[in-house]
Amino acid sequence: MTLLSVRKIYQGIAGRRQMFRMFDRHAQRPNCWEGDDSPLYRGEWFEISEAELDYMFEILPPLWMRGEMFAMREFLTGSITSIFFTLKIDGRMRYFHGYCDLLDKGSPERLRNVIVERETRPVRAMTREERLEHIWSSTHDDYRGYAGERWPERDRGKRTVMFYGGRRGTTLKLLDALTDVEIAAKLPVHLRYLPEAIAA
Structure with missing residues (x-):
């Protein structure tokens, strides 16, 4: 399966149940965990609420914290882990989850920049790929x-x-x-x- 490198996978703000479902939305894939599954997850991101971000922060001490982001200590696969963002967009605080490959230096910052660029578009719109990813996630x-x-x-x-x-x-x-x-x-x-x- 080939996926875009960075992609928004859900429209709207995911509640706790939906957030946990999307953490491993590829769980049913054939030959699960037999190869390098990093490309399936790398670059996936979606919006969450402040309560979900706080909940995830309190589960374990973060691997690291940098300004508006922190990384989870547990890795999903290989060097892929969850990064949580607190971003001020259009004067409002918003919260996001994304998967980054920590061996790829600067990937959390690049993902943050993609999220900010995508969420500050003047017209609310969706690409075909975003529509398909939302259907898959929901x-x-x-x-x-x-x-x-x-x-x-x-x-x-x-x-x-x-x-x-x-x-x-x-x-x-x-x-x-x-x-x-x-x-x-x-x-x-x-x-x-x-x-x-x-x-x-």
């Missing part, structure tokens, strides 16, 4: 998965979601192959008609 595990052996070899291992097609019933579709109409149907109403943003 779909229950029972209704998402990975293409297995019954799929053509070129599609095996790609992400899939259940899609209700009216008279045609429910079908399993490749996430990346959803049409614009299908994407709109899977998004919550408040996100369906946002303008398309150009990926930075």
Whole structure:
């Protein structure tokens, strides 16, 4: 599975339950933990509330703290760990979680810069990739998965979601192959008609 290097994976502010679900939203992947899973997580980020940031800060002493960010002491995989940010954006304090590779010097600062740039856009908009990532993050595990052996070899291992097609019933579709109409149907109403943003 190939993912963009830095990507917003959820629109809105994640509550505690959603936050914990997104910490390992790739848990169902085939051959889990058999190879280097770092690319799956590196650069994923989403917004959380102040209460969730405080909760995570109090779990363990941070690995390090730098101004508006701190790193979790426990690593998810290899040199990938959680970085939590407190950022003032448009005069308001906001809170974010992201995964950074600590062997990549400066990656927390680069991720912070991407978050600030993305969240200060003048028009609220979403890229196609952000729409797909939101669908993946917000779909229950029972209704998402990975293409297995019954799929053509070129599609095996790609992400899939259940899609209700009216008279045609429910079908399993490749996430990346959803049409614009299908994407709109899977998004919550408040996100369906946002303008398309150009990926930075």
